Amino acid sequence: MENSRRHFLKRTCALVAGASVYPLSRNDANAETDIETNDIKYAMLHDETKCIGCNACVDACREVNQVPEGVSRLSIERSEPYGEYPDQFYHFTRHSCEHCEAAPCVTVCPTGAAFIDKETGIVAVNADRCVGCLYCIAACPYEVRFINPVTKAADKCDFCRETNLKQGKQPACVEACPTKALVFGNLKDPKSELVTLLKANPTKRSKLDLGTRPKLFRIKAKEGEIIL
């Protein structure tokens, strides 16, 4: 009796350990091959030196993607006026989904409603499958996800995957920008405007230390102050 119990415990421990490690290894292997096989990886560049903070992108996004009032997929954050009068200026920062390569929202989603589109690298939401547990909203380091009050599902920027992109157009925000501060394109196409700009300019991505590998690049405006 004692002996069989010990054997049993040993075997179950081995089984549990094996079962818990197996899916992790398989998933990593998949990710590796996917990166090599597809040839589209969409990304965006926000040139903060060109942005004038007009919010045309925000309005265009709301209209095209029918984002209800009270929530938004995209916002432009304006920080303090810097410098002395009359030499004053603002900083504008785009606040929207950063389409991480290693997206925490996709990792934590229990039903697979949050997913990375393998064809395009876009992080998207399958609203039908979402149960609204809020796990992705809590897990997103960029705090860009929200519950859509109409569908009751998690929602966020998907580079207009369901709207403009499907019709062969650029994302709504890019089309609306009067100063061409937003550039959308394919990272795997070396001749694209996006890649050319990324190679020619120093860019930043936020919270890289979390290992999320975001695909929203920023050309920073000149520094306004010393922050220690």
Add this chain to the structure above:
Amino acid sequence: MSAFHFDTLVWHWPIAIYLFLAGVSAGAMFFAVLLKHVCLKDKAYLSGFVQAACIVAAISVLAGLGVLVLDLTKPFDFWKILVFYNPTSVMSMGVIILMLYQVLMYAWIAITFQKPINDFCKNRFPIVGKLTSMLQRYEAGITGLLVIFSVSLGAYTGFLLSAQPHFPMWNTGVLPLLFLVSGLSSGAAASLLGGVLLKGNPNGAEVHFIHKIEIPLILAEMLLMFTFFMGLVFSGGQSKVAALTALGEGFWGLVFWFGIMGLGLSAPLTMNLFMTTTSKRKFSYVAGTACLSLLGVILLRNFILYTGQMTVS
């Protein structure tokens, strides 16, 4: 920043209640198994404490899941979580653990209370007797798996939070251990409280047994708490900010020092040591200590849930 409303808050108190109930269930089942196999053997079903532990474990896990489902934005779509799985999601793995845990729990309860169940069903549903004796044959296996799954359930509630990279207070390996140990001690407290309420003898062998385990458990909990916060402070940056915000002045600092460290840990520890030295245990002592322990664990879950979301990295 107010204690219950701030910008970065996503998960509210129902989640803390769920974390608490899942921990209580895991702990109660763990102690029910221990009581039966170490202390009471075949007479386990007669003990008020084992009965209480089984009732508490079964009800609290169901109540916890109920709270969780009602807290979804689409409660009627909860079945999708049972149909679609994501191996990288702690929540999804937790669903599997919760389901298997419940199956094993009912099987173990059926084996342990075989005699009263068989007596009750002998003339009415004779098939039940066959079922319980079939389960009886796999008792060793079911018990072993149940212990593994109850420990997994207790730790899972911590992993659920620690899987989120930008809350530095959650994103640590100590949190699952802290939740596991405090979950076990809340399960022990719930079994003791239920046991004395079900007319169990407050000076019985079960109480002596549980108290003997509870003292090192509380000490381990304090040690883990210390390690948890020292780890955050030494990590520096936002982790340090998170620890100091949580422990400093204000509502949650008060909850931590007075509610959790004082009422929830130090008071039960003192009373347990006192009851170990004096020979006789009374109803009021056992029930009072258990209530304090439970209060401490509820406060701990809320404290970690809210203060964890206050600081982001």
